[in-house]
Amino acid sequence: MEVITGGDFKRMVSGAYSEFLLEYEEINALSAASGTHTLRTMGAAIMPLRKATDSGIGGLARRIATAAIFGARGNSGVVLAQMFRGIAAGLAGKYEATSSEFGKAFQYGILYAQRVLPNDFRDASFVQTAKAVAKGAYHAVRAAKPISEILETALRSGERAALDSGGDAGAFIMCCFLRGCLRGLDGNFVSPAVTLSLTRVPRPTLDEVKPYCVRLKIKNAKADVPELKRQMHDLSSFSIVEQTSGVIEVHLHTNCVGQVIEQVLGWGSLKDVKIINMSESHVLASDSLMKVAALAIASDKAEARRLQEAGASVIVMGSATESPSVGEIVGAAHSDLATSYVLFASSEEYHLVFRQAKRLLGSRVELVLCSSAAEVIEELKKFSAAND
Numbered sequence: 001m002e003v004i005t006g007g008d009f010k011r012m013v014s015g016a017y018s019e020f021l022l023e024y025e026e027i028n029a030l031s032a033a034s035g036t037h038t039l040r041t042m043g044a045a046i047m048p049l050r051k052a053t054d055s056g057i058g059g060l061a062r063r064i065a066t067a068a069i070f071g072a073r074g075n076s077g078v079v080l081a082q083m084f085r086g087i088a089a090g091l092a093g094k095y096e097a098t099s100s101e102f103g104k105a106f107q108y109g110i111l112y113a114q115r116v117l118p119n120d121f122r123d124a125s126f127v128q129t130a131k132a133v134a135k136g137a138y139h140a141v142r143a144a145k146p147i148s149e150i151l152e153t154a155l156r157s158g159e160r161a162a163l164d165s166g167g168d169a170g171a172f173i174m175c176c177f178l179r180g181c182l183r184g185l186d187g188n189f190v191s192p193a194v195t196l197s198l199t200r201v202p203r204p205t206l207d208e209v210k211p212y213c214v215r216l217k218i219k220n221a222k223a224d225v226p227e228l229k230r231q232m233h234d235l236s237s238f239s240i241v242e243q244t245s246g247v248i249e250v251h252l253h254t255n256c257v258g259q260v261i262e263q264v265l266g267w268g269s270l271k272d273v274k275i276i277n278m279s280e281s282h283v284l285a286s287d288s289l290m291k292v293a294a295l296a297i298a299s300d301k302a303e304a305r306r307l308q309e310a311g312a313s314v315i316v317m318g319s320a321t322e323s324p325s326v327g328e329i330v331g332a333a334h335s336d337l338a339t340s341y342v343l344f345a346s347s348e349e350y351h352l353v354f355r356q357a358k359r360l361l362g363s364r365v366e367l368v369l370c371s372s373a374a375e376v377i378e379e380l381k382k383f384s385a386a387n388d
Contacts, residue, residue: 033322
């Protein structure tokens with residue numbers, strides 16, 4: 001019986017990333033920015049593979065899914081991340097997987113991707129293609145085909161569905177992903193290192209996620225606070241280091257929890273250590289300055305000022321063509337500014353990103369999904385009037 005290893009899965013994911021490197025501009029031509037958002041989500045997904053010591057397929061799949069979910073950008077990126085999440089759920093606890101087990105995990109991935117789409121989601125072609133792919137994969141799994149044939153069957157089914165739907169961006173993305181996985185499994189793909197020599201290609205190092213929120217206190221601290229701040233800043237995307245009454249409080253977002261703990265152990269006795277994986281559903285901390293705050297997206301400083309004047313307390317930079325990631329939204333809500341947040345989306349390209357952020361942050365977050373910046377300004381004014 002064929003066995004799929006962690007190394008096989010690494011090659012598949014690398015092959016998918018390489019395929020998007022080659023095709024993302026064509027996807028952009030079908031739907032503005034969808035190719036870039038998909039590529040950057042894939043970039044976030046592959047970054048953990050550089051340092052991964054776990055060779056088991058289940059552990060690697062979970063690492064990739066965590067990074068993809070937190071690094072997802074735009075509607076297309078969120079759908080792709082959910083596919084990785086479903087695959088990881090199907091491979092959980094496995095060191096290796098048979099072709100049948102992997103085929104079923106892939107079907108999980110399709111199911112998770114479909115579930116994240118609301119009923120009114122416009123890209124119906126993705127749903128149609130995903131259903132065709134899942135059906136093709138199902139029959140190949142039932143026939144006990146090797147994994148390469150399962151992927152080939154799924155790809156052919158997807159390509160036929162894409163032709164029937166007119167070849168929209170969603171269908172193209174699904175087929176591109178499958179083609180890349182198949183080429184990666186066979187070792188027949190363009191090395192990312194070669195393609196990254198092109199200056200126009202977004203570099204995946206810029207999309208490395210830091211999904212762990214770490215809070216701790218250092219008692220009887222002998223630390224040099226400025227030096228500790230510098231060290232914590234180098235290990236995080238967000239950090240606060242404050243000293244009060246002989247106790248140093250640390251709050252940061254990082255992807256290397258062990259290194260953070262190792263760094264601070266030499267500064268004094270640790271207490272009240274709390275670690276949250278922000279890429280999974282969790283509860284926000286309640287020790288905040290405000291009861292409720294508004295969060296909005298600004299494309300530049302001028303728009304940020306207009307949003308603040310209208311009532312936004314938290315600004316995340318981004319645009320419809322450069323969507324902020326789920327991690328940037330969730331990380332901003334972990335700044336301890338407010339107990340609850342209202343998130344204002346000014347573009348339909350943010351809608352799935354905001355929905356995913358709410359899934360992670362829970363009931364203390366509400367969404368106002370708009371389609372333009374002007375609409376957000378009007379809604380922010382209503383929010384401000386209600387809180388005055």
